[in-house]
Amino acid sequence: MTLDPTRTYTLAEIVAAGEPRYFETDPLALKQRLVAKAEGIMDRALYEGQVEMYMVEVMAYALSIRGAELQYAVIQRLLPFAAGHYLDALAARVRVGRLKATKAGLDVQVTLDAPRPSTVIIPAGLRVRGRGSSTVFLTDAAALIQPGALSTSVHATAADAGEAGNGVVAGTVMSLLDATPVATTAVAVTTSSGGAADELDDRLRARAAEAWETISRGGPRQGYRQLALMAHPDIIDVAVIRPQPCDIDIYVLTAIMPPGEEILAAVLAACDPRTGRPEGDEVSAMAATAVSISATLNLWVDGQPDLIQPQAEAAFRGVFTAWRLALGSRLATGAAITAVKAIKGVVEATVAGWSYSALGEDEYAVLTGLAVVTATV
Numbered sequence: 615m616t617l618d619p620t621r622t623y624t625l626a627e628i629v630a631a632g633e634p635r636y637f638e639t640d641p642l643a644l645k646q647r648l649v650a651k652a653e654g655i656m657d658r659a660l661y662e663g664q665v666e667m668y669m670v671e672v673m674a675y676a677l678s679i680r681g682a683e684l685q686y687a688v689i690q691r692l693l694p695f696a697a698g699h700y701l702d703a704l705a706a707r708v709r710v711g712r713l714k715a716t717k718a719g720l721d722v723q724v725t726l727d728a729p730r731p732s733t734v735i736i737p738a739g740l741r742v743r744g745r746g747s748s749t750v751f752l753t754d755a756a757a758l759i760q761p762g763a764l765s766t767s768v769h770a771t772a773a774d775a776g777e778a779g780n781g782v783v784a785g786t787v788m789s790l791l792d793a794t795p796v797a798t799t800a801v802a803v804t805t806s807s808g809g810a811a812d813e814l815d816d817r818l819r820a821r822a823a824e825a826w827e828t829i830s831r832g833g834p835r836q837g838y839r840q841l842a843l844m845a846h847p848d849i850i851d852v853a854v855i856r857p858q859p860c861d862i863d864i865y866v867l868t869a870i871m872p873p874g875e876e877i878l879a880a881v882l883a884a885c886d887p888r889t890g891r892p893e894g895d896e897v898s899a900m901a902a903t904a905v906s907i908s909a910t911l912n913l914w915v916d917g918q919p920d921l922i923q924p925q926a927e928a929a930f931r932g933v934f935t936a937w938r939l940a941l942g943s944r945l946a947t948g949a950a951i952t953a954v955k956a957i958k959g960v961v962e963a964t965v966a967g968w969s970y971s972a973l974g975e976d977e978y979a980v981l982t983g984l985a986v987v988t989a990t991v
Contacts (some may be wrong), residue, residue, distance in 0.1 A: 616631075617631055617738040622659065622852050623697045623821045625694060625819070625820060625912065627694070628694045629694050631731055633685075633689050633695050634689075634692075635685070636683075636684070636685055636688050636689075637681040637685045637688075638677075638678070638681050638683045639678050639681040639682045640678065640687055641671075641675050641677075641678040642674075644673075644674040644677045644678055644681075645670060645671060645674035646754045648673055648674055648726075649667070649670055649672045652666060652670060652734050654987075656726065657756065667672065671804060680795055681752065682916045684686040687787050688927075692705070692813075693705075693819060693822060693823060694819065694823075696819070697815050698815070698883055701815055701818060701819060701822075702818075702910075704817075704822065705748065705818055705821070705822035705825075707924075708822055708825035708826070710818070710821050710822045710825045710844070712812060712813045712816075712990045713810075713812070713813035713844065713846065713847040713849075714812055714813075715775035715776050715809075715810060715812045715847070715916050716771040716775055716778050716809060716810045716846065716847065716848075717771050717772040717773075717774070717775045717776075717779060717808070717809055718749070718751075718771070718777075718778075718782075718806045718807060718808050718809030718849050719749065719751075719769060719770065719772065719777030719779075719806060719807070719808050719874075719876055720769070720770060720782060720803070720804050720806035720807070721767050721768070721769050721770070721802070721803040721804045722741075722742055722751070722753065722767065722768055722769075722788055722800050722801070722802060722803060723765050723766070723767045723800065723801050724736050724757060724759070724765060724766055724767075724798050724799075724800050725799050725800070725801070725804045726759060726764050726796060726797065726798055727764040727796070727797040727798070727799075728764075729761075729762050729764055729814065730759070730761065730762075730796065731761055731762075732761055733758055733759065733760060734758070734759040734796055734957045735756040735757075735758060735759075735795065736753065736756060736758075736759065736766070736768065736794060736798070737756055737757055737794075738752075738753055738755050738756045739751045739752050739768075739792075740752065740792050740794070741773075741789070741790075741791035741792050742770060742788040742789065742790055742791065742800050743788060743789050743791060744782040744786045744787075744788055744789075744806075745786060745787050745789065746786075746803060747782050747786075748778065748972070749772050749773070749774070749779040749782070749806075749857060750772070750773045750774075750777050750791065751771060751772055751773065751779070751782075751806070752769035752770060752771060752772075752773055753768045753769070753770045754768065754769045754771055755768065755769075756842075765821075766857075767803055770849050771923060772809060775809065775810075775811075775821045775911075775925055776810070777809050777810060777811055778808055779806055779809040779872065780806055780807055780808070780809045781805065781806060781807075781870075782802055782804050782806040783802065783805045784803060784804050784805050785801065785802060786801065786802040786817065787799070787800075787801055788800035788801060788802055793817060793957075807870070807873075807874030807875075807876065807877070808846075808848075808874045808876035808877060810846065810847040810848040811847065812847065814847075817843075817847070821840065821843055821844060821924065824836065824839075824840055827839070827840045828840045828841065835854045837891070838849055838854040838862060838864060838885065838891065838897075839852055840897075841865050841881075841884045841885050841890050841891065842854070842866065842881045842884060842885070843925070844884055845877070845880040845881045845883065845884035846876075846880045846881070848868045848869060848870075848873070848877060848878065848967065849866055849867070849868055849873075849881075850867045850868060850869060850937070850939050850940075851867040851902075851940055851941045851978075852864055852865060852866055852881075852941070853865040853867075853885060853941045853942065853975040853976045854910070855904065855975055855976060859896055860894055860896055860953040861895070861896050862881070862885075862891075862895050862896065862897045862898070863898050863900065863976075864881055864885070864897065864899045864900070865900060865901070865941065865975070865976035866878060866881060866899060866900070866901060866902060867902040867939075867941055867978055869939075871901060871902070871904065872901035873901055878899040878901075879899075881899040882897060882899050885897045885899075902941055902977065902978050903974070903976050903977045903978070904977070904978060904979075904980045905971075905973055905977045905978065905980065906980050906982040907934070907945065907979055907980065907981050907982065908967060908968070908981075908982055908983035908984070909965050909966065909968035909981070909983070909984055909985075910952065910965070910967050910984075910985045910986075911926065911927070911930055911963065911964075911965055911984060911986045911987070911989060912951075912963065912964045912965070912966065912987050912989075913926055913954070913960060913962075913963055913986065913987065913988045913989065914960075914961045914962040914963070914988075914989050914990075914991045915959050915960055915961060915988060915989070915991070916959055916961050916990070916991055917959035918957075918959075919988045919990060920962060921959075922957060922959040922973050922988075923986055923988050925957045925964070926954045926957050926960055926986070928956050929953040929956065929957055929985065930950050930953065930954055930984065931981060931984065932953065933949055933950045933953050934950070934979060934981040937978065937979040938978055938979060938980060938981075939978075940978065941973070941975060941976060941977065941978055942972075942973050942974065942976075942977065942980060943973050943978070944970070944971075944972045944973070945968075945970060945971045945972070945973065945979055946970050947965045947968065947969060947970055950965060951963050951964070951965060954985070961991050963990075
């Protein structure tokens with residue numbers, strides 16, 4: 615794809631166009647050039663098996679390696695194609711840093727076997743682990759169980775950062791890994807969430823490309839969007855809606871919905887009125903709105919239905935997976951049908967129970983039900 619210098623392209627379009635080629639890396643193309651040059655100098659043809667041809671091939675191979683090194687070095691200076699620490703360096707020039715991995719957290723209820731006449735202190739740093747989970751959580755602070763009381767709640771944070779700590783559901787019995795002053799048990803009160811891996815290159819690249827939106831402190835919509843995206847690496851998309859003057863609602867979309875309180879709190883912290891936004895705005899952060907879709911997929915197939923139907927269903931669900939990861943999508947039945955018809959053996963496909971709809975800025979699609987009816991032709 616050739617880019618038109620008179621047109622403005624999005625980051626995705628530039629990436630899709632492919633890397634610009636600055637150096638030749640194909641050894642066969644280099645060999646052809648060297649052969650033509652050598653034949654011109656020696657005034658005779660070169661043939662395979664000749665010593666001169668062997669030397670040309672060695673030079674072509676060496677030049678291809680050198681060309682690949684130079685090509686890589688130049689490409690890593692271009693934001694759309696840089697990766698790893700090269701991308702970190704480019705992003706740092708516009709004050710954008712890679713979001714580090716975060717630790718999951720949850721609330722734990724610690725219960726005594728019987729009430730005590732004096733205050734019982736549950737020390738900070740008490741290690742607990744959910745049944746069936748390998749993640750260890752440590753209590754953030756000391757917890758006090760008052761005289762005559764049986765239990766208290768305390769927040770605990772995973773020992774290690776990453777996504778592994780997510781998903782310990784409320785009600786899970788937690789194993790105590792440290793001795794306590796008195797006999798106690800622990801149960802998860804909330805589902806653990808907030809753990810995330812280091813920010814991936816694609817997400818960092820997109821934020822760096824839009825970093826200029828954060829320069830203004832006047833409160834532009836894209837400015838709020840970038841502030842929210844930099845709050846937590848688990849955030850996939852955000853919608854910024856102004857329901858009335860001075861009120862800003864930020865809707866957050868994450869891979870696991872709804873987002874945890876830690877993520878919403880991080881968004882509000884990123885929109886600090888002292889550093890990031892106008893002091894007159896009242897900012898709220900909340901979960902994006904799910905729109906449930908249930909559909910019936912009718913298939914006419916030429917072949918083995920038991921082999922074709924699972925592929926068609928996977929293609930249909932794949933379209934909804936993309937819509938699940940973005941806000942404000944246009945849910946076109948044609949997109950899903952086209953994906954299904956691309957499956958070999960599918961002669962015709964229609965959808966019932968669902969028609970085209972354009973989601974609101976704060977909405978994302980969730981396929982809650984799919985029935986597949988298959989007929990052989």
